[in-house]
Amino acid sequence: MTTTASVTGASTDLSAVIGGSNASEAGSADRFLKLLVTQLQNQDPLNPMDNAELTSQMAQINTVTGIENLNNSVQAMHASFLQMQALQGASLVGRDVTVDGNQLTLVDGQLEGGFTLAGPADAVQVDILNPAGQVVDTLQLGAQDSGRHGFAWDASKLADAGGHTFRVSARLGAAEVASLPLMLDRVVSVGLDGSSGLVLTLERSGDKPYGEVHALN
Structure with a gap:
């Protein structure tokens, strides 16, 4: 008798396997796949697991991996944006702002x-x-x-x-x-702050986030 391997009997909870909110860890996908293979190898041939759950959990692990990649991309874009802000801000030194x-x-x-x-x-x-x-x-x-x-x-x-x-x-x-x-006020220097982004050091007002500038003069 030929048995089709599917997944549900042992009921794998993906969120528990990949660590819930810590799912962004590099080894989470590997741990999930190893456990899944082990379950498939040891399932009861007379009571095979459900294909629908296998598909659902594979979709979940793909979603987790996609979110992790998206977070990495956003962080890289944010770092590039801050660098670009600093370069643009350098042109403000010596200028008056409102x-x-x-x-x-x-x-x-x-x-x-x-x-x-x-x-x-x-x-x-x-x-x-x-x-x-x-x-x-x-x-x-x-x-x-x-x-x-x-x-x-x-x-x-x-x-x-x-x-x-x-x-x-x-x-x-x-x-x-x-x-x-x-x-x-006159811009003396510019810098970057992790939370505020571009910060202007002004002659009379001290440090001001760029977002608090009303106009460039």
């Missing part, structure tokens, strides 16, 4: 800053503060749309324009509109 902050920057005799509005406002006011925190002037910018805006203040009469800051207040009728102050 980041969160309320420090004013002297440009051609004017102190410049910026802000973003969470919504439209019918009255926007910017107070210019000296290094002691005292208001030295106020700019009335009127109505502004939501989004990013810039402003400039004449600093030509100041003996020393360093250390000046600003604050923004915006309203729509009686309601306050949320605002975020923005400032210019």
Whole structure:
């Protein structure tokens, strides 16, 4: 009598054989196949295992192997992406970028800053503060749309324009509109961080993830 070898009597649990969440280990597929061959060799000819389960478990081991290969490919792509980011980031050294902050920057005799509005406002006011925190002037910018805006203040009469800051207040009728102050800063160097990716070292703000840069200037 000829017996067709199939697989189910000994009921192999693939997830137990290949170690569940540790299935990415290199020897997991070999262990599974060796156990499967042993079961086939020792099965009861009168009660053969089911072909459907053999097919199902072979599909599982192929899926596990495919996932492991995919993970390796993703890790290699991530490493290449970080290297590419570092090369691109090197071109930013010496350039100005826009980041969160309320420090004013002297440009051609004017102190410049910026802000973003969470919504439209019918009255926007910017107070210019000296290094002691005292208001030295106020700019009335009127109505502004939501989004990013810039402003400039004449600093030509100041003996020393360093250390000046600003604050923004915006309203729509009686309601306050949320605002975020923005400032210019210069990139001194770039580096890579395992969790944040490309990190810029800025002249005044220190280290900033590239994702926190609002604009390149």
